[in-house]
Amino acid sequence: MTTFLQPPAPSDRATDDSVLGRVRAHLPEIAARSAEAEAARSVPAEIITALRHAGVFRMSLPTAWGGSQLDLVESARVVREISRADGSTGWTVQAASMAWFFVRSLPRETLEREVFGDGADLMLRGAIAPKGTATPVAGGYRISGRWPLASGSFTPDWMLAGFVVEGAPPLPDGRPDLRVALIRPEHVTFLDTWDAVGLRATQSTDFTMDDVFVPERFTGPLSGGNNIPAPFYNLPYTATGASHDAVIVGCLEGALGDLAELAATKRPAFNPRAVIGEDPVFQERFAELHLRTTALNALLERTGRTVMDRALAGEEPTPAEWFGYTGSHQHIHHEGIRILNEIMTLSGSSGLYSSSPLQRRWRDVRCVSQHVAGNNGSMRRLGAVLSGQEVTG
Secondary structure (H helix, E strand, O other), X not given: OOOOOOOOOOOOHHHOOOHHHHHHOOHHHHHHOHHHHHHHOOOOHHHHHHHHHHOHHHOOOOHHHOOOOOOHHHHHHHHHHHHXXXXXXXXXXXXXXXXXXXXXXXXXXXXXXXXXXXXXXXXXEEEEEEEEEEEEEOOEEEEEEEEEEEOOXXXXXXXXXXXXXXXXXXXXXXXXXXXXXXXXXXXXXEEOOOOOOOOHHHOOEEEEEEEEEEEHHHEEEOOOOOOOOOXXXXXXXXXXXXXXXXHHHHHHHHHHHHHHHHHHHOOOOOOOOOOHHHOHHHHHHHHHHHHHHHHHHHHHHHHHHHHHHHHHOOOOOOHHHHHHHHHHHHHHHHHHHHHHHHHHHHHHHHHHOOOOHHHHHHHHHHHHOOOHHHOOOHHHHHHHHHOOOOOOO
């Protein structure tokens, strides 16, 4: 079934060598192996390898370092299409490809020579929550801690960990001095903790470190300046929200496709001569859900494009633009839940069976929406700006 939720096909898809074009070749397999991935609690290694070769994990990194330097909106489109096939795979791609944003404050020389010196084809996992504590020592820190939610069904090249320095004074504005570190994966221990209701194949496990020495040049402030030469990384903190939103919109689009298949085949229990797609009430509600999903994607693209254009121009987004962008994350996360609840209602009992991809998409969206990106207080801040009030907190 073709709808205007689907992207227009390139004039010659066989020769489309963009990241998105290369990804599209793998979408049928990703969708076909979605149930397998969930049962194994891991995206199949063959799919991760294929997506790595397609360039998704380096798609937002600078061309100067071997990346494709896609901007905020372009990379979100890639995540959205993958998520339409499978939410866990979409989440894995968005987490690994966007996480480089959080190490942008590391010294330029460290990033350029020691991290990306051999190219940008690297895999990154970790957690920015400051769950580690660091003791300053000569040349760096000794870090210990346990971090949750390090998404990634792969063995990483680098680990990312947020930490606080023991005894460090707060920043001038009173906030704690939160910092991040890049660590080689052999210094961490992964724990098999991810047995969750949704995004089951993402391996969003905990990891620990115990008194690991990290050179100071592999650390930086979480909200510090940018040393990665691409405009995307000049955006204010929390700039990865569009890729979160893309997972939700992709799952919704996939769910609408599932519902379209049911509409053509499912027969009401007490009217076996008809299919549910012939019911005018069903048609009206299906159309509304379709348009509401389209509207969410338009919001994602418009607010993302607004702040990205500012970055490309070397400018800061205005407060209304920025909180419109981050506030849209909250709206998309929570409206996504409402839409998928209604899709499940229209599916009747069919969507409840484990064999149905609908129930998996339903659980995946619910899981994504628990993330802080969807609960970040930006709606209040946007309302304050629009009301002419000063934004605090």
